[in-house]
Amino acid sequence: NKTGKYLKYAIGEIVLVVIGILIALQINNWNEWRKDREKEKIILSDLADNIKINIKSLQNDTDFLQKWNHSSEIVIRVLENKLAYSDTLNQHFHLARVTKQNLFLSNIGYQAYKDEGLDILLNKTLSTEVIKLYEVTIPSSLSTNNLINELYPEWDNHIVQNFNFISGEGLTPNDYESLFSDHYYISWVKAYYQGRFSLISINLDLIKECERVLKLIHEALE
Numbered sequence: 676n677k678t679g680k681y682l683k684y685a686i687g688e689i690v691l692v693v694i695g696i697l698i699a700l701q702i703n704n705w706n707e708w709r710k711d712r713e714k715e716k717i718i719l720s721d722l723a724d725n726i727k728i729n730i731k732s733l734q735n736d737t738d739f740l741q742k743w744n745h746s747s748e749i750v751i752r753v754l755e756n757k758l759a760y761s762d763t764l765n766q767h768f769h770l771a772r773v774t775k776q777n778l779f780l781s782n783i784g785y786q787a788y789k790d791e792g793l794d795i796l797l798n799k800t801l802s803t804e805v806i807k808l809y810e811v812t813i814p815s816s817l818s819t820n821n822l823i824n825e826l827y828p829e830w831d832n833h834i835v836q837n838f839n840f841i842s843g844e845g846l847t848p849n850d851y852e853s854l855f856s857d858h859y860y861i862s863w864v865k866a867y868y869q870g871r872f873s874l875i876s877i878n879l880d881l882i883k884e885c886e887r888v889l890k891l892i893h894e895a896l897e
Contacts, residue, residue: 715795718788719896722805725784726889730882736778737878740871746770747868757855765845771864772834772846775824775874778817785809801891808888816881824870830863
């Protein structure tokens with residue numbers, strides 16, 4: 676009888692110890708889960724801030740491209756219609772020949788996400804969208820961007836030969852009326868003009884995609 680009572684007591688102690696361990700593990704798991712959710716919130720906030728910065732960069736780049744194309748339109752119109760020269764055209768001559776600026780987009784938020792571990796986001800659909808944006812969409816857009824309106828030495832040399840650059844004033848033509856029949860010059864102005872339209876279209880598509888993913892992130896944060 677004493678042995679039986681001892682065994683029951685021992686088994687009871689073991690059961691209590693096991694239950695205590697399980698509870699402790701459960702509490703620990705819950706604490707780790709809570710910490711991961713805090714990390715997830717930080718990662719989502721960083722990604723949102725990162726995407727907002729990129730949208731702003733794309734919008735600024737688009738504004739520049741539209742400004743340069745406005746000058747191209749003026750230059751094409753005055754030359755094709757053989758309008759009288761005005762020194763206000765000098766700045767437009769300058770902007771019409773400007774090549775695209777290098778476009779740099781930040782991936783700091785995404786890099787922090789990768790460093791933390793891609794499984795930190797519970798929403799796997801959102802995770803897939805973020806990865807696609809940074810690994811596929813942005814690189815593809817930048818790659819296409821790099822192929823358009825590169826600086827061509829022959830075109831640049833033609834500008835040097837036919838214009839005089841004055842800082843703050845723009846390009847003054849050496850012989851304005853000769854530009855009316857300078858088909859090489861006019862063709863290049865038109866080519867850059869069309870190229871900027873392509874660059875603007877790429878930017879706008881990328882802005883739209885960034886805004887879509889940003890909306891998903893905001894929904895997750897809410």
